[in-house]
Amino acid sequence: MIAAGVFGATGYTGYELVQLLTTHPEVEVAFATSRSSAGQRLSDLYPSPLDVRLVAPEEADLDAADVAFFCLPHGESMAAVAAARERTRCIDLSADFRLHDVALYEQWYKVAHVAPELLPGAVYGLSEVYREQVAGADLVANPGCYPTSVLLALYPLARDGHLRGGRVIVDSKSGVSGAGRKLRVGSLFCEVSENFAPYSIGRTHRHLPEMEQELAAWGAEVRVTFSPHLLPVVRGIVSTIYLTLEEGWTVERLVELYQEAYAGEPFVHVLPAGQMVSLAYVNHTNRCALSFADAGVDGNPGNDFIVVSAIDNLIKGASGQAVQNMNLMFGLDETVGLPR
Amino acid sequence: MIAAGVFGATGYTGYELVQLLTTHPEVEVAFATSRSSAGQRLSDLYPSPLDVRLVAPEEADLDAADVAFFCLPHGESMAAVAAARERTRCIDLSADFRLHDVALYEQWYKVAHVAPELLPGAVYGLSEVYREQVAGADLVANPGCYPTSVLLALYPLARDGHLRGGRVIVDSKSGVSGAGRKLRVGSLFCEVSENFAPYSIGRTHRHLPEMEQELAAWGAEVRVTFSPHLLPVVRGIVSTIYLTLEEGWTVERLVELYQEAYAGEPFVHVLPAGQMVSLAYVNHTNRCALSFADAGVDGNPGNDFIVVSAIDNLIKGASGQAVQNMNLMFGLDETVGLPR
Amino acid sequence: MIAAGVFGATGYTGYELVQLLTTHPEVEVAFATSRSSAGQRLSDLYPSPLDVRLVAPEEADLDAADVAFFCLPHGESMAAVAAARERTRCIDLSADFRLHDVALYEQWYKVAHVAPELLPGAVYGLSEVYREQVAGADLVANPGCYPTSVLLALYPLARDGHLRGGRVIVDSKSGVSGAGRKLRVGSLFCEVSENFAPYSIGRTHRHLPEMEQELAAWGAEVRVTFSPHLLPVVRGIVSTIYLTLEEGWTVERLVELYQEAYAGEPFVHVLPAGQMVSLAYVNHTNRCALSFADAGVDGNPGNDFIVVSAIDNLIKGASGQAVQNMNLMFGLDETVGLPR
C-alpha cells in the first residue's frame, strides 16, 4: 500500500483528490491537512460521509508518507514542497514548479520563487507525453487544467512539426469549480446561473506561458491566443482550437494522426470524423476527448482546421491526472483507482 | 393603434413576440395563429396568464392587420408571406427572405423558393444598419440570432474598409431556446444541464451564408469560420470573434470607432476598454453589448484582436428586433414597447 | 414625480428595487446608498448599464426624498429608519418593524430593538390585506418573502374562520437570491447547482413568528410547521401548504372562495381547479399565483387539502411589493411601474 498525504485537502481539488485516494485500492491516506479547519473532518465541510480527519500542516507526518500531494495556492505551495522534498516524493498541483524559467514564473505570478533549486528536477506531469520522466521523478509539477486540455489537443501536430508559423487560437470554456471554493461574488450561484462571459482574455491568463513553454519544447512556433470563458456548469473544460496547417490535411488525416499518436492510451479518446466532444463525454472521468472539423470554404484553400478537446477540470485537469502520475511513479497500472 | 397579427405564435419566438406586442402601448394583437393548437389560448400552452386565443392560419383576418409577423419554420414561411403580402406589411422571422440569392438559399436550405419575386423587395432587418430601408419596407426579413450578434460586432470595421483579407473566426455560444420548442433529445433538460458542446461547426450552420452576404455587401473580404456551441442556459448568445487588422490598432481605438459608429443607438452598448460583455448584461432586453481585447503578444506584432458581443437571442436576436423594425415601419420611436 | 431614496442599494433586493424605481414613470431616484461601495456606480457592481451613483449613507439627503426605502440587514435597519422617520416616509424591507411585539422580535433576532416607539405606527405591508392602512402610513414594514407567499395563500380561509384548530404545514422552496449577495460557501454555484436540501426546518426560521402573528390577527388558531428548502434557481418561492378543513370543502369551493376574496386584485392569480402554479408563472413579475388540490382518499374523509402558492421572492416577496406599497402611499394606481 502507498501511504499518501494531501496538503490543502479542503478546496475542490483537494477534496476530489482525497475522494480518489480513499477509493484507490493501493493507497491509504496518511494525512490530509487544512490550516483553517484542522481538527474537523471532511464530512463536516462537505455533504459527504467522507470520514477523514484534517490536521494542521505542521502535524503532517511526512516520514510516514510515500508521496505527498500539494493542493495549495500558487505561491504557498513552493515553500511546502521545499520543506517536504527531502522526506518524500512530491506531486504539486499548483503552478509553482510548472515553468522551467524562474523569471517567467515571477513575471506572471508576481511573487519571488523560494525554491528555484528544485525547478531543474521538476517534471511537467502531462502523463501521456512525459510518462517515463514522471515514473522516475521525485517532484512532479501537475499541469494546469486549461493547459491539459490544450496540450493534449496539439501534441501530435506539434511533435511532428506541423505547427510551424501562423496563429493558434484557443477559445476555452470552463466550469466554475476551476475558480476553487474561494468566496468571490463571481462564483455565487446567482451570478453564474443563466450567465456566460469571457474573462482574462487577451494574454492575461496565467495558464498561457505554461502552454507556450510546452509548445516551444515540441518545436511549435506559433502565436497563441487564449480566451477563457466561464460556463454555468460545475465541472468540465471544452477548448475549441483554431489552427492553420500546410496543404493536404483533411479531418480524416487528422483523426488518423491522433489515433496513431494516442494508440493504447487509456484516457485519450480520439473521436471519429463527424463526431464531436462534449462535457457529458468526459465529466466524472479521467478522459480527454478530442475531435476535429474542417473550417474552410469549399476545398479549404486556407487549410483552416478546428480541434475540440474536453476534459473534467477536477479529474484529468487536476486530481485525476495527479493520481495517474502517482500510479506511474509507483509502477502501478496507470488506470488503477481512476474512474472508468 | 397598430393592429398586428402573428403567424406561428406557439414557439418560443412567437410566444416572446406576443408577450412584447401585448404590452406595447401602440399595438393591439389582431390575431395569433397556430395550426396544431387552434382554439386554445396561449395560457393553455405556457405557464402564463396570457389570454390570447389561437386561430388556425386560415382564419387569420389579414385585412384587419396593419402588419403581420411570421414566426414559422423556414420553408413554410415563404408561402404564408406570399399569400399575405398583398394585404398587409410583413415581418418574416424565418430565413426565407434573408438571402438575396435564390440559388444560395436553395443550396443551404434544401428547398425550392416559392416566392422569389418577393426577394428584391425584401429588406434585411438589421435595424441599426438598414434603418431607412426598413422604415419604407413592406417586407422585412428579420435577421437570424447568430448573424445579429456577429454583424453588429463587425459592421463598423467592415464599413470603414478594415476587414480586407485574412480570416475572421466566430466562436459562438447560444442558449437552448435557439433550438425552439421542438421535441428533440438534444433539447431535454437531462442532456443539456451540466453539459456543453459544439455543434454544426465547420461551414455547416445555415446562418453562415447570411453573415457572408452582409459582410460582402459592406466590402469585407474575409474567410469566415463559424463555430456554434450549445450553452446550458435558456437564452442568450455570446460571440467571441477573432480578427487580424492592419497595423496601428489598439483596443482604445476600436472602442472609439464603435462608439462613434453606434452613437445615439439606444440598443447598442459599446463597453469601455477593460470591461467585458456577459449574458447577464443583455438577457431580457433588446440590447447588443460589444467589448474588445488585444490578443497579441507584447506590442501585438500580429495585430490580433478580439471582439466579443452578447445579445438575448429571443429579443434582439428575434422578436425584439422584429418589434424594433415594426416601430421603424410605422414611424414610432424605435424603443417603444421594448425592455429597458 | 416622487423623489425616492434607497438605503442599501447594492444587495440583490436593493438592486432590484433601484431597477424598478428607475423605470417607474412617476419616480426619480433621489439617492442610493452603500457603505462599502460609496463613490462607485451600480454599473460597476452589476453586469448592467444602470448608471446610478452610490453615496455613503451619511450623504443621503433625506429632505430631498418623499420616501426612503431601507434594504439593510435586520438589526441595522431600525436605527437608520429611526433617524429618517421624522424627515420622510419610510418603507423598511428588513424584519425590524414587522413584529408588533418587541420581546418576540428580540427573542428571534437576538438583538435589542433600538426604536420600539415606532412599532405602534408601523403598518405590516401585505398590500392586498392592509391596503388602507398602508395608504395612510408613514412607516411600512414590508413583509418577508416566505410570509408573503404563505399569508396570501391562507388569508381568505383565516379571515372567514376556517382555520380553527389543527395543524398547518408549510413546505417552502426558495431560490438562492433569498440568501442575498453575502459571501457564503452555501451560496456558491458549485454547492447549489444540481443540489437541493432543507435548511432551518423545525421552528428555527425567523419568518415563522411573522406568519404566526398575522394568522393570529386573522383569528386562525393553528400549529404552524414551516420547512424551507434551497432550490437551485436564482429566484422564486413555491410554498406547498397542507391543511385540514371542516367537512364539506372541495377544491371547487376553495377556488370560489379565493376568487371572491381576491376579485379585482391585479397581482393575485387564483388558478382554476386542476391547474398548478409554477415559478415560471410568476418569476420576473409582481404576481402571486395560488392553486389547490384535494389531498384525501376517496371522499376525503379527513378533509385534507393543499394550497400551493408561488411568487418571485425579489419582486412580490420584496422590492415589487415595496413599490406596490409606495404606489398606495402616494395615491397612484397600484400597478404603476410593476412588471405585467
Place this chain on the structure above:
Amino acid sequence: MIAAGVFGATGYTGYELVQLLTTHPEVEVAFATSRSSAGQRLSDLYPSPLDVRLVAPEEADLDAADVAFFCLPHGESMAAVAAARERTRCIDLSADFRLHDVALYEQWYKVAHVAPELLPGAVYGLSEVYREQVAGADLVANPGCYPTSVLLALYPLARDGHLRGGRVIVDSKSGVSGAGRKLRVGSLFCEVSENFAPYSIGRTHRHLPEMEQELAAWGAEVRVTFSPHLLPVVRGIVSTIYLTLEEGWTVERLVELYQEAYAGEPFVHVLPAGQMVSLAYVNHTNRCALSFADAGVDGNPGNDFIVVSAIDNLIKGASGQAVQNMNLMFGLDETVGLPR
C-alpha cells in the same frame, strides 16, 4: 461471472444499469435490447464510449443469461417478464409486479395484467427490508424511486408500531431524469431550468398505492398524502415527510431508533441530530440518507416530527438497487459494483 441481460437499455434507467453492469467485476453483459435502436451501439445514443451493441428483444438469448433486467415501460414489461421467467431469473424495474393486488394494479395503471399468476412469487425488492426473500427470488419487483425514498424513511417507525393513526404527509422533490428520456415539452431544458412546480399532487401519482401497500404490510394505519414536485436538477429525490407520533419522542430518540434499525446497512446513512440530508450527499451513489427534525412549538405538544430522506433516483431509486438485489440473488457481497 454472472451473465446479465438488459431489456430496454436506451432509457435513462437502462443506460445507468448497463454502465453499472459493465464496471461490475462479477458481471458480463449478455445482451442489451432496444426495439427502436437495434443494431446501434449505446455510444451512438449517448455521449459516452460505452461500446455495447443493441439487439432487438427477439434476438436476446435468454438461455445465455443468468439474470435479466427489465427497464421497460409499465404495461410492456409484464409480457416480457412472463416470456422470460421460465428461462432465467428476472429483475423488473417497471411497476408491473410491485402491487400484490391485481385489481389495484389495473385500477391505477389502466391496463389489464397479463401475468397475474406470477404475482404471488414476485418479491418487492426493497433490499434492506426484504433481503432474505430477494436472495431466494426468481422474480424481483424493483421498487419505484419515490417509494424507495419514502419507505426507507418510515420503515423503522412502522415496524415498531409507531405509525398508528393520523396522517403522513410526503412532500417529494425529484430531478427530471425521473421522467425518462421520452420527448415531452415538460422535460425540455427551457421549461425546467429556473422553474419549479408540483405535479400529480392529491392522490393521483401511481407510486402512492405502492407506498400504502408496504406501510399496511408493516402495520401502519395512516392516511398518506403524497405531493411530488419537479426539481431543476438531473437526478435525485428529497422527500420531506411530516408525521405525528405518540408522546415522548425526540429527534435524538428517532436517530437512535433508526441507527439501530439500519445498523450495518452499507447504503443507509442515518445522520446525527442537527444535520440534514441533501442531494449532494447521495447523488451518483447507491446511498439513502435520512435526517430528522422536531416540528413542534415549545415542548412539541403536538408531537410533530419531520423525516427527510434523499436518494439518487437513478441509482438507489432504480438501477443501483436492482444491482444490489442481483448481488443478493447471487450470493455476492451486497456492495460489489456499486458506487462508494
